[in-house]
Amino acid sequence: MRRGLLGRVLGEHPVGAVFVTPYVVFLAAVFAYPLGFAVYMSFHDYFFTAPGAIVERPFVGFDNYVTVLSDPAVRRAFWNVLVFLVINVPLTVVLALGLANALNAAIRWRTFFRVSYYVPYVTASVAVVGVWLFLFNSNGLVNSVLGPLAPDPSWLVNSKLAMPTVAIYVTWKQLGFFILLYLAALQNVSKDLYEAAAMDGADKWKSFWNVTVPGVRPATTLVVLLATVTGANLFTEPYLLTGGGGPDGASASPVLVMYQKGIEQGNPDIGSAIGVLLVIAVLALALIERRFVGREES
Structure with a gap:
């Protein structure tokens, strides 16, 4: 079953996943992560601090x-x-x-x-x-x-x-x-x-x-x-x-x-x-x- 699931994910030609991976990583780093972090900030009392400072940012x-x-x-x-x-x-x-x-x-x-x-x-x-x-x-x-x-x-x-x-x-x-x-x-x-x-x-x-x-x-x-x-x-x-x-x-x-x-x-x-x-x-x-x-x- 694990092999069948992996086969459905990777398709008939798994080498295609190798070529797609850099673009997926790029999308995750440039779009997905910033959007997720923006959603997080929008639900908290978020503010800028000095680098390394640890402060509470309560959920609002x-x-x-x-x-x-x-x-x-x-x-x-x-x-x-x-x-x-x-x-x-x-x-x-x-x-x-x-x-x-x-x-x-x-x-x-x-x-x-x-x-x-x-x-x-x-x-x-x-x-x-x-x-x-x-x-x-x-x-x-x-x-x-x-x-x-x-x-x-x-x-x-x-x-x-x-x-x-x-x-x-x-x-x-x-x-x-x-x-x-x-x-x-x-x-x-x-x-x-x-x-x-x-x-x-x-x-x-x-x-x-x-x-x-x-x-x-x-x-x-x-x-x-x-x-x-x-x-x-x-x-x-x-x-x-x-x-x-x-x-x-x-x-x-x-x-x-x-x-x-x-x-x-x-x-x-x-x-x-x-x-x-x-x-x-x-x-x-x-x-x-x-x-x-x-x-x-x-």
């Missing part, structure tokens, strides 16, 4: 979670990231699929355009943020072009426009990666389907809607999930673009608030509670998206 139950959920700054941060996802995820899917479909066609300078869309994704955020600050500050290029139509206060210091501006920036910066995913998926859509659609009298739009969109549905599910997870972990963009979530927390994200409360204010137990709630919220949202976006894959 759900007190940290009550504190987090009653904090207006935390509730607003979760609302902000929801606004961000509502803008970012659909915009990412539509633009990435549309541009990938265009770049998959036989057009001039196709390689140049593919590289151009991918460059912002691999460029350091600090460098790209500097360009966007130049474009969207009060005296920036965008306001100069808009003239009297420019918002007042300006984009990044406007409580209603700060988070949408951050969402558009993130969409633009990460678009190249998602275009690459769709380009790979488009290679698996049979050309025979397009020929059959053309024979049935379908124009380009109907072919796109009835052949391309269903053909890349698995990629769409992946894009939606990745955009949701990366968006929920938003930190660098509001930290750099709006000076730490301004104005007055209008662009603060849960990860940014977690950093502020856990590191800057020295309350790692509160920060851990925010992180655990964020993980639960993202998992729930991902399951909902997987159910609805990928429902026709099975």
Whole structure:
């Protein structure tokens, strides 16, 4: 029985377990252990001490979670990231699929355009943020072009426009990666389907809607999930673009608030509670998206 159980665990080719083990160790060390330790901290009165100091950190139950959920700054941060996802995820899917479909066609300078869309994704955020600050500050290029139509206060210091501006920036910066995913998926859509659609009298739009969109549905599910997870972990963009979530927390994200409360204010137990709630919220949202976006894959 022991051999049978070991055989089921290792499979027909046990050597595969040898190659998988380093990755399993990596996941345990980088993801599983920190998450488990965060859950532990969230249920205790945890605080930083000098190295080697032995102090009591009493169990406090759900007190940290009550504190987090009653904090207006935390509730607003979760609302902000929801606004961000509502803008970012659909915009990412539509633009990435549309541009990938265009770049998959036989057009001039196709390689140049593919590289151009991918460059912002691999460029350091600090460098790209500097360009966007130049474009969207009060005296920036965008306001100069808009003239009297420019918002007042300006984009990044406007409580209603700060988070949408951050969402558009993130969409633009990460678009190249998602275009690459769709380009790979488009290679698996049979050309025979397009020929059959053309024979049935379908124009380009109907072919796109009835052949391309269903053909890349698995990629769409992946894009939606990745955009949701990366968006929920938003930190660098509001930290750099709006000076730490301004104005007055209008662009603060849960990860940014977690950093502020856990590191800057020295309350790692509160920060851990925010992180655990964020993980639960993202998992729930991902399951909902997987159910609805990928429902026709099975």
